[in-house]
Amino acid sequence: TRYHDETDGTSGTDIRMTMIYSIAFAIILTLVSCLAIVNAFANNLRERKRQIGMLRAVGATKRQIIKIYAREAFIISLISAPISILISYFGVKLITGIMGDDLIFIPKIWILFVGALLGVICVMCAAVIPLIPISRSSPMQAIRNVDYVRKLRRKKIHSQKSFDVSSLLAKRNITLT
DSSP states (O other): OOOBOTTTOOBHHHHHHHHHHHHHHHHHHHHHHHHHHHHHHHHHHHHTHHHHHHHHHTTOOHHHHHHHHHHHHHHHHHHHHHHHHHHHHHHHHHHHHHHOTTOOOOOOHHHHHHHHHHHHHHHHHHHHHHHHHHHHSOHHHHHSOHHHHHHHHHSOOOOOSSOOHHHHHHHHHHHHO
């Protein structure tokens, strides 16, 4: 059903479509943010794979490793969620101020708290996704540098009667990176 508002001539369908587009944009933005968080934590855990392997080698269980890194993610989310809520609050306030007197910004505190809570939940869920496979790897596989060993096996080594150590090291580092 279509109706017109006598005050400014906008139709109810236009308002509904604007709300639908806004909700779709918010959902897409949330999904992209979650993917970025998953990627950041996955890279962080990949860099710390040897550390995780050492913890496993000295007797840490999978559950303990998940707890350690989940606590770290929780602390990060507790710090970043309020900061992002403040940035969003002042950003919306600035934009509505620029748009003129037609838009009125009336913040509701409970919505800000729900946004912060959803931010913490989103970070925690996104952090656990890469953490579970990393915690399942065996200690020896995590400690040794498997990628480096595989690259060395693929390269053919030629023997030489004389050699320059610095140039050979430089070539090795270039080919293995």
